[in-house]
Amino acid sequence: MVQCMENILHTSSLGTGTVSRVTPLGPEGSRVLNNTMAATKLRRMRESAIQKLGREVFEKVYEFLQQARRGNTSEDEIKHYLEKMVFPASDCFEVDQLVYFEDQLCASEGSAV
Incomplete structure (x- = not known):
């Protein structure tokens, strides 16, 4: 499951599920693009979790x-x-x-420098 989510963060897909090919940007350009895409997906995950839990509980x-x-x-x-904070606690999975993917993104940016 974790590997699947990591793959999702590192790929680009259109709403229909088709993937478009682009000319390779080289190691630096593709890393920046992947990190930008990952950051966008992380922002959407954060917004979704806030909407589900409310800002105060999310924080x-x-x-x-x-x-x-x-x-x-x-x-x-x-x-x-988590069971004390949210019912059901599984709502905190997102x-x-x-947190996991933010740590992964930070680690990948740190190793790139």
């Missing part, structure tokens, strides 16, 4: 998940906290994905 869940994922908090602790 609390987002901050918690950032700290939890970077601090290697156990899945049980994460689940317990926020968890957002």
Whole structure:
């Protein structure tokens, strides 16, 4: 699933599901394009999660998940906290994905420099 989402962040598709080919931009140009596309998709994920949870709850869940994922908090602790914040806790999955992909994007930008 994670690999599938990573592939989605690194590809361009039109609304109908068809993919258009473009002339390769070279390593730097394609990396910038991929990062721009990923940032756009991340912004849409963030907006969707905010719409689903509300801004205040989103911010609390987002901050918690950032700290939890970077601090290697156990899945049980994460689940317990999220169940207190949101019912059903599965509504926070999109926020968890957002945190994961933001970290991946930052890592890829950091390794590119």
